[in-house]
Amino acid sequence: MELNIALLPGDGIGPEVVGQAVKVVDAVAGKFGHKVNWTFGLTGAAAIDAVGDPYPESTHAICMAADAVLFGAIGHPRYDNDPKAPVRPEQGLLKMRKQLGLFANVRPTFTFPSLIDNSPLKRERIEGTDLIILRELTGGIYFGERGRKDGGDTAFDTCTYTRDEVKRLAKLGFEMAMGRRKKLCCVDKANVLESSRLWRETVQDMEKDFPEVEVSYEFVDAVAMRLVQWPSAYDVLITENLFGDILTDEASVISGSMGLMPSASIGVHTSLFEPIHGSYPQAAGKDIANPLATVLSAAMLFEDAFGLKEEAALIRAVVNKSLAEGIVTEDLAGKGKAYKTSEVGDWLASQVS
Amino acid sequence: MELNIALLPGDGIGPEVVGQAVKVVDAVAGKFGHKVNWTFGLTGAAAIDAVGDPYPESTHAICMAADAVLFGAIGHPRYDNDPKAPVRPEQGLLKMRKQLGLFANVRPTFTFPSLIDNSPLKRERIEGTDLIILRELTGGIYFGERGRKDGGDTAFDTCTYTRDEVKRLAKLGFEMAMGRRKKLCCVDKANVLESSRLWRETVQDMEKDFPEVEVSYEFVDAVAMRLVQWPSAYDVLITENLFGDILTDEASVISGSMGLMPSASIGVHTSLFEPIHGSYPQAAGKDIANPLATVLSAAMLFEDAFGLKEEAALIRAVVNKSLAEGIVTEDLAGKGKAYKTSEVGDWLASQVS
Ligand SMILES: CC(C)[C@H](C(=O)O)[C@@H](O)C(=O)O
Ligand SMILES: CC(C)[C@H](C(=O)O)[C@@H](O)C(=O)O
Numbered sequence: 001m002e003l004n005i006a007l008l009p010g011d012g013i014g015p016e017v018v019g020q021a022v023k024v025v026d027a028v029a030g031k032f033g034h035k036v037n038w039t040f041g042l043t044g045a046a047a048i049d050a051v052g053d054p055y056p057e058s059t060h061a062i063c064m065a066a067d068a069v070l071f072g073a074i075g076h077p078r079y080d081n082d083p084k085a086p087v088r089p090e091q092g093l094l095k096m097r098k099q100l101g102l103f104a105n106v107r108p109t110f111t112f113p114s115l116i117d118n119s120p121l122k123r124e125r126i127e128g129t130d131l132i133i134l135r136e137l138t139g140g141i142y143f144g145e146r147g148r149k150d151g152g153d154t155a156f157d158t159c160t161y162t163r164d165e166v167k168r169l170a171k172l173g174f175e176m177a178m179g180r181r182k183k184l185c186c187v188d189k190a191n192v193l194e195s196s197r198l199w200r201e202t203v204q205d206m207e208k209d210f211p212e213v214e215v216s217y218e219f220v221d222a223v224a225m226r227l228v229q230w231p232s233a234y235d236v237l238i239t240e241n242l243f244g245d246i247l248t249d250e251a252s253v254i255s256g257s258m259g260l261m262p263s264a265s266i267g268v269h270t271s272l273f274e275p276i277h278g279s280y281p282q283a284a285g286k287d288i289a290n291p292l293a294t295v296l297s298a299a300m301l302f303e304d305a306f307g308l309k310e311e312a313a314l315i316r317a318v319v320n321k322s323l324a325e326g327i328v329t330e331d332l333a334g335k336g337k338a339y340k341t342s343e344v345g346d347w348l349a350s351q352v353s
Numbered sequence: 354m355e356l357n358i359a360l361l362p363g364d365g366i367g368p369e370v371v372g373q374a375v376k377v378v379d380a381v382a383g384k385f386g387h388k389v390n391w392t393f394g395l396t397g398a399a400a401i402d403a404v405g406d407p408y409p410e411s412t413h414a415i416c417m418a419a420d421a422v423l424f425g426a427i428g429h430p431r432y433d434n435d436p437k438a439p440v441r442p443e444q445g446l447l448k449m450r451k452q453l454g455l456f457a458n459v460r461p462t463f464t465f466p467s468l469i470d471n472s473p474l475k476r477e478r479i480e481g482t483d484l485i486i487l488r489e490l491t492g493g494i495y496f497g498e499r500g501r502k503d504g505g506d507t508a509f510d511t512c513t514y515t516r517d518e519v520k521r522l523a524k525l526g527f528e529m530a531m532g533r534r535k536k537l538c539c540v541d542k543a544n545v546l547e548s549s550r551l552w553r554e555t556v557q558d559m560e561k562d563f564p565e566v567e568v569s570y571e572f573v574d575a576v577a578m579r580l581v582q583w584p585s586a587y588d589v590l591i592t593e594n595l596f597g598d599i600l601t602d603e604a605s606v607i608s609g610s611m612g613l614m615p616s617a618s619i620g621v622h623t624s625l626f627e628p629i630h631g632s633y634p635q636a637a638g639k640d641i642a643n644p645l646a647t648v649l650s651a652a653m654l655f656e657d658a659f660g661l662k663e664e665a666a667l668i669r670a671v672v673n674k675s676l677a678e679g680i681v682t683e684d685l686a687g688k689g690k691a692y693k694t695s696e697v698g699d700w701l702a703s704q705v706s
Binding site: 120125147195224 | 473497507512514515542544548573574581595596599606
């Protein structure tokens with residue numbers, strides 16, 4: 001099979017971790033007889049520096065032509081705490097999501113038995129946790145009208161959703177639940193927000209099409225509590241953009257394996273795969289960042305973008321092996337030897353063959 | 354001193370827990386020579402049943418005439434999962450907040466050493482946690498324009514803030530920080546929302562008036578993570594209404610003492626004090642609900658509404674004593690004797706004298 005993959009390393013540790021995933025993908029492709037065509041694109045602060053735009057037209061063209069996008073991270077401390085900076089790396093992220101129609105961000109949270117004690121939560125609270133948050137990614141208050149009035153003294157943002165946007169996301173949620181434990185939780189704030197009431201009534205209307213799925217409706221504030229209390233109670237959660245932003249980050253710390261969590265963004269034109277850990281600028285260029293989340297994102301890429309399950313399973317197996325044998329970066333090394341980012345990548349690639 | 358207190362027991366376990374706080378307040382007042390005038394008002398589902406309005410005009414008049422309001426909880430399962438019910442108990446809550454101008458919800462999160470092991474978080478993560486979330490309560494997306502378009506297929510909600518609303522809340526935050534560890538965290542989503550940018554620039558402008566306070570600006574998604582990772586790092590957090598709704602609930606489970614957490618809502622016309630645990634309908638009428646959060650809310654009432662610190666300290670001392678001696682309801686009894694709600698209230702009142 002020919003795999004056309006756009007490669008967007010982005011900022012901070014992005015290039016280093018993406019580099020390791022490339023090694024692993026190439027090795028897996030070699031083993032299974034696939035041909036990978038990588039096309040590099042600029043994004044984020046790196047793209048602002050080069051061409052003054054965090055998601056340039058040329059990068060967009062590369063993504064549109066690709067079957068899948070492997071993405072590192074964007075964001076740079078130079079732009080932090082400066083909400084008024086005229087061009088910000090995050091704008092690139094939002095533009096990319098919108099232009100590629102990446103409507104669903106898929107964030108699995110699961111535990112690695114060997115890492116469970118890294119969690120701030122007690123072991124008995126998180127054992128068995130295996131949930132997916134499906135966050136709507138191209139609508140809501142992220143993309144509604146916003147601005148100032150009264151000479152700048154009043155600011156407003158608008159959260160808008162259409163029934164079709166909700167349906168598209170919810171359909172994916174129902175389908176995912178069918179392939180898993182058949183439980184779907186719709187997270188909203190229907191006791192206050194009109195957009196949440198639209199979410200809830202739309203999902204309620206869809207229940208009849210998925211009679212096997214057990215659906216619950218929970219308020220976002222309650223879910224923010226329950227995720228910490230009993231994360232293992234959840235299977236698939238669907239929610240709107242801003243609630244998803246908050247809850248996926250909250251969920252990422254409960255497993256104790258945040259540095260390992262991959263994600264996928266399912267789109268109209270293509271799909272994008274990225275680690276959730278961000279650009280982590282303090283570690284950039286030091287060859288110490290943990291590449292496993294990006295490698296696991298590449299596993300999702302094989303499975304979700306190309307339906308190549310065996311390839312994905314092999315990647316997950318070598319990642320588990322690296323954890324079991326302690327071929328890991330300093331964040332996971334404990335008292336054992338800390339390997340470099342590039343060493344972990346080389347080792348994983350060598351294990352694939 | 355004459356204390357005019359409006360008493361709104363509300364729904365579920367509200368009447369039972371408020372009943373115990375009344376016993377304690379009366380006992381404390383007796384000891385210190387104050388005269389308490391209680392005036393009862395209907396709210397919530399109880400008020401819908403009686404007069405068709407969850408916050409009737411008569412109740413509003415009672416609150417306006419009072420120096421402080423002691424509130425139980427509102428909410429009834431009959432109205433759950435029915436976002437289209439024409440009158441809902443929560444509407445009473447929102448109407449009450451708006452009409453009384455309760456602009457700041459004060460939610461402390463602290464640990465009780467004897468309860469720390471109830472937390473889903475590990476002891477070493479939460480020891481020393483003592484933070485306050487100050488949530489803006491009468492603005493933002495809760496009170497902006499909302500509605501439907503396209504024959505009901507598009508829904509929208511508007512989040513609006515004015516500079517003065519932000520200033521009023523932030524000023525309280527700076528002042529609270531000055532009386533504590535002098536750390537203030539402004540929680541926003543300034544990388545996306547215009548209203549957040551107004552929050553951030555307003556707080557930045559106020560920094561010079563409180564040079565001793567160390568101010569940080571953090572995104573709401575990052576705070577949702579850090580609250581679980583290192584809650585003890587925070588002192589005072591200020592945030593807008595919806596973020597505050599989510600984060601205060603999340604924070605409430607970290608201490609392991611959720612059933613004991615009080616709250617205050619500071620207003621233009623009066624202030625309101627309530628336990629955070631809600632109406633807990635499953636336990637209603639059984640004389641088993643834990644009254645300590647309401648009793649601790651009454652302590653906040655003495656201190657914040659009347660400046661009566663000694664009285665507040667005495668209430669906190671008898672609550673600590675009940676925990677130490679195991680005079681507690683079933684949720685805290687463990688293998689020990691479980692006392693009834695009313696027995697705990699009687700015991701606390703008896704200890705005051
Ligand atoms: C950087 C920011 C705009 C972005 C978001 O809020 O979506 C980030 O937090 C994320 O979750 O990918
Ligand atoms: C019941 C609901 C409207 C309310 C809110 O969202 O403010 C509640 O969650 C709270 O925090 O008091």
